[in-house]
Amino acid sequence: MRVLSAITMLGFAALVVYATSALPPRGDPDAPSHQYLSPYYIERSAGEVGTPNIVTAVLGDYRSYDTLGETAVIFTAGVALLMVLGRGRKRD
């Protein structure tokens, strides 16, 4: 069982490494995300959102669903940890 899970994990790791090799190099100005997405945010975020920090504008406004999910993930992880560590603890 342990060997099987190790092989599965190695398989997934190899898949991730193989997929990463197809990504454009870091900082490549010709990467697809820099063709239309980055210029869109840079040109419009000041007028549409009004937040000077573009990162905050993307995080908090354009992708606020994503950030809500992130917060929920952190909250869920914390609550799960508290439930595991709090087992057998006296309640008063």
Add this chain to the structure above:
Amino acid sequence: MTDPHGSIILNFIARILMIPFIILYAFYVLVHGEAGPGGGFQAGAVLAAAVILSRLALGREQRIVSTGGLVTLAVAGLLVYALTGVAPMLFGGEYLDYSHLPVPSTDGIVFGQVTVRSVGVFAIELGVAMGVMGVLGAMFDYLTGAEWGDTDAG
């Protein structure tokens, strides 16, 4: 770990110098997230550092927040975020569409350069900071196995 060290130097540096400065800096990071590097996640982590430092240095004498208070803060943070999303729906917008927030403004400007959308972004950043601070602080309390009661008056 729950016993105070009793060192007057440690108490003074932690209580008078470090913790207020860390909390002040956390609020700077939170508010400055609008204009520069910073934001809710970072501010929450810095606030949790203040909570953990007070527990390490002052033990039971710490008077910042109890374990129950931290859990409440984590729940409240997520609620602040979710309700900031619901509020525009009551005023004709869509979920998380901050431009419909019931904030008094003229032409979408609240005061100066601050737009209504920026107010919404700040509200969710505040919720994120509360949530991260509560989760990190409560995790520390549960990992150390210490229950921190309600803060004494003092």
